[in-house]
Amino acid sequence: MNKTKNKKVTAIVLSAAMLATLGSTALLGGCSKTAEINISGSSSVSPLMLNLAAEYEKTHDVSIIVTTSDSSTGITEAKEGKNDLGMASKAVSDDALTTVQIATDGVAIIANNACEITDVTPEEVYELYANGTPIQGKIVAAVSREAGSGTYDAFGDLIKNAEGKKLKSLSAFASCVSVQNATLSVKTAISSNTAANTIGYISMGSIDDTVKALMVKGVAATAENVKNGTYSLSRPFNVVYNTEKGLSPEVKAFLDFILSDAGQKIVSESGYVDVK
Numbered sequence: 615m616n617k618t619k620n621k622k623v624t625a626i627v628l629s630a631a632m633l634a635t636l637g638s639t640a641l642l643g644g645c646s647k648t649a650e651i652n653i654s655g656s657s658s659v660s661p662l663m664l665n666l667a668a669e670y671e672k673t674h675d676v677s678i679i680v681t682t683s684d685s686s687t688g689i690t691e692a693k694e695g696k697n698d699l700g701m702a703s704k705a706v707s708d709d710a711l712t713t714v715q716i717a718t719d720g721v722a723i724i725a726n727n728a729c730e731i732t733d734v735t736p737e738e739v740y741e742l743y744a745n746g747t748p749i750q751g752k753i754v755a756a757v758s759r760e761a762g763s764g765t766y767d768a769f770g771d772l773i774k775n776a777e778g779k780k781l782k783s784l785s786a787f788a789s790c791v792s793v794q795n796a797t798l799s800v801k802t803a804i805s806s807n808t809a810a811n812t813i814g815y816i817s818m819g820s821i822d823d824t825v826k827a828l829m830v831k832g833v834a835a836t837a838e839n840v841k842n843g844t845y846s847l848s849r850p851f852n853v854v855y856n857t858e859k860g861l862s863p864e865v866k867a868f869l870d871f872i873l874s875d876a877g878q879k880i881v882s883e884s885g886y887v888d889v890k
Contacts, residue, residue: 647677649864654681655688655701656764657796658817659851662717662884663701669880670871676864682796685764692854698865699853703764703817706854716872717851718887720818721769722827722835724801725753728810733829736846739813740775746788749813755790757803757814765797768849769815801825819885841887851886 653663660682667678681697688700693710706713723734731752741747748754759766770782794800800814805824813828818835821827827835830847839845853869855861861869871877878888 647675649676649862651676651678651699651865651868652681652697653678653699653701653853654683654691654697656685656703656851657682657798658703658719658763658765658820659685659701659853661797661817661820662851662881662886665884666872666877666880667868669876670868674867676868678868684760684762684795685767686762689854692856695856695859698862699855699869702852702854704767704849704852706852708854710857711854712857713852713854714869714873715850715852715889716877717881717889718840718848719851720835720837720840720845720887721765721772721815721847721849722818722821723813723815723830723847724804724821724825724827725813726804726807726810727824727826728808729753729813729826729828730810731828733832734813735831736773737776740773740779740781742813743773743781743787743791744775744784746790753811753813755792755812756787757800757812758787758791758793759797759800759815760793760795763795764849765815765817769847772847772849821885837882837885837887848887 660680663680667680671678685702685704688697689702689706689711691697692700693708703719723739725731731750734749738749742749742753742756743758767782771780773781794803797816797820800816801820801824804812804814818840830845833839833845835845840848875890878890881888
């Protein structure tokens with residue numbers, strides 16, 4: 615079969631918040647390919663995975679299908695052998711799974727571009743989510759990801775109060791906190807917040823000009839600051855696979871590409887921190 619120069623990745627968005635628009639999602643693909651790789655999970659990891667897959671497909675006779683949901687779904691489907699790789703935007707410890715870190719990401723606290731606040735502390739963020747305490751008299755509400763999201767888990771681990779208590783230890787958030795089920799949904803909620811009085815959190819690599827990232831204790835959410843350790847809100851981007859099932863030659867070759875200099879260059883160019 616002749617290879618084409620413009621192969622495209624099939625992206626299927628399955629998060630609950632986007633099911634209503636699934637019918638309009640384009641399934642991209644050219645001629646049939648000799649191998650197929652199925653990857654599912656974290657909506658934070660999927661933009662990076664799509665970039666990696668699109669580049670890989672240019673020179674390899676393989677179709678890579680990336681299905682976006684959340685970390686818990688990706689992990690579960692890997693354990694059940696329903697995918698080739700599960701995406702998880704958090705640490706994973708499971709004897710049935712093999713975990714491979716492909717990047718490091720910062721968790722960015724975001725606000726509407728019109729928000730007057732530019733810098734927050736983890737303690738202020740904790741008090742808003744836990745008790746509804748306004749931040750600097752300006753920010754009075756917040757958006758969270760759903761339980762099961764890797765970003766939710768990472769945020770809950772990283773945000774602590776003055777006594778060191780993790781936000782993750784709470785049984786419920788304050789009433790001023792609403793929940794969205796995908797990265798794009800969080801960004802949309804914040805960008806449409808014309809009162810500019812609400813914060814949320816997303817993957818650092820998903821920041822664009824529709825929202826602004828707030829500094830945390832005077833440090834900007836950048837890949838450089840994550841890498842040098844000055845930006846404290848960071849977490850791993852992992853892929854997992856069923857240890858007993860192992861990897862097919864095609865999946866192993868793709869994973870090797872992700873970890874190669876060429877793959878890690880894409881990681882860096884996509885706004886994340888490479889693991890080289």
